[in-house]
Amino acid sequence: MNRVVVVGASAAGLTAAETLRREGYAGTITLIGAEADAPYDRPPLSKQILSSRWEVDRLALRTADQLAALDLDLRLGVLATALDLASRTLLLQSGDRLRYDGLIVATGVRPRRLPGQGAHVLRTAADAVNLRRRLVPGTRLVVVGAGFLGSEAAAVARELSCDVTMLEPAPVPLAHAVGADIGRVLSLAHVEHGVDLRTGVTVSAVADGGVRLADGTLVPADAVLVAIGSLPNTEWLEGSGLTIDDGVVCDEYSAAAPGVYAAGDVARWHNPLFGRAMRIEHRTNAAEQGMAAARNLLNPSARRPFAPVPYFWSDQYDMKIHAYGHLYGHDAVQVVDGDLTTRRFIAAYHKADRLVGVLAVGMPPKTIRPWRQTIAAGARSH
Structure with missing residues (x-):
């Protein structure tokens, strides 16, 4: 292989590039990132960045010298828009065509949104900085979605003396993941810290001055955060020949096609340890799968199944x-x-x-x- 292209310059993509070098690959590695920033960490966005305990410069996954040592063809602020498997070619938004011998897809996810304008989401460093500017004492923040991301943001906002209302369609937040009893225990922490937690409610749209519920009620807000899950960034792969079904569908080796692998939030792969397909949006999994994909790409005759025990963490209050x-x-x-x-x-x-x-x-x-x-x-x- 003369050129490996990694699309996605966050944890999974960067780790894949580093693993290629660590395993002795000396060819060209092109790392393409949609954001203009060098690879940075995302879990602190809803914690240290939102609370202003950190500034954005602490998010960098590697120093400039460490990135330079990888000798990457680093292309930031660039979007891949199409893939042609037959010719092993990527089309970039600039109109450039980029040939590859091996490809790792690590394009991650984007936040789901609601109809209407003006709501915040929390995926990029810019998102976190824009929201934290609004979190001053007395600000009325409505958080739509009581999952882990929404819960972390709500906890930070309460610590900053904001008035927080959290809206959740399920009867018990997180019950689908952790069970009803534990979901109630975790939810009670929000109530004890002064969050107005409303369950069993459906938000239809973001409106002027707040959010509109399905029954027509307006919940007033100075700022709205929508945290209702994510969508994998796979639109650019439509018509490519890859199987897309809630992510890039891969086998137990994280392979999506010959010479094509996927890693991180965008990958839906068969985890043989649990005997089922998984798509996991956790930081640890992104790094581990980036390493596994790179090794399997380099060593097709000695591939190893990617069979992790997933891990995640959350800080709330x-x-x-x-x-x-x-x-x-x-x-x-x-x-x-x-x-x-x-x-x-x-x-x-x-x-x-x-x-x-x-x-x-x-x-x-x-x-x-x-x-x-x-x-x-x-x-x-x-």
Whole structure:
């Protein structure tokens, strides 16, 4: 291979490029990023950046010298608009055509939006800076969506003395992921910190002065944050021949086609450890899959399945939340340590007779780490 192209210059794409070099690849690596900024970290956007504890310059994943050492053909502020598998060619927004011998797709996701204008989303550094300018004491912030991103932003806004209303269509926030009992426990933290949490409500549009509910009610706001999930950035791949279904569909090696791999939030791959397709929007998974995709691309005769135990974390108020495994679709939840009422506990998630995940709240990270191997061992035994 003379040229490997990596489309997407965030955690997955950068890690893929670094792995190519670490594994001895000496050819051209073209790293294409839609944003003009050098690769940066996203989890701090809803925490340290939004709260102003950090400035944006602390987000950089690598220094300028570290990037230079990779000897990349780095193209920032550039969009890939089409892919031709037959000729192994990318079309760029500039009209340029770029041939490749190997391709890694790491184009990530973008926020879902609501009808209407003026709402904030939280995906880029600019998004976070624009929202934090509005978070002054007394600001009425409406957060649409009580998932982890919306919950983190709501917690920061309360710490900044904003008046926060959080709107969630489900009866219990996060119940689909962590179970109803634990969802209620996590939700109670918001209520105790003064958030006006309204569940079972549907927002139809962002309106002047707030958001409009499906029943016509206007919830007034000075600022609105929409945190209702994401969409994978795959439109540019339409007609390419790749299979697109809630992401770039890949096999257990993260391969989407011969010589084409996907990694990070945009990849939907078969995780053999759990025996199912997954698309995971977590920082750790992005880096791990970027490494795996690069290694498999370089070593087609010795590919290894990408079979991780997923991991994510969240910070809300004084709560540290950590989880391993795949909690969605569980059959049963059991508290194995601590107590829900104190918000210091470890809960184990089972599907059929198998441990598939574990979640810890308010516990030291070291107490949950051994569970990762337990989940992996249990999966292999099946």
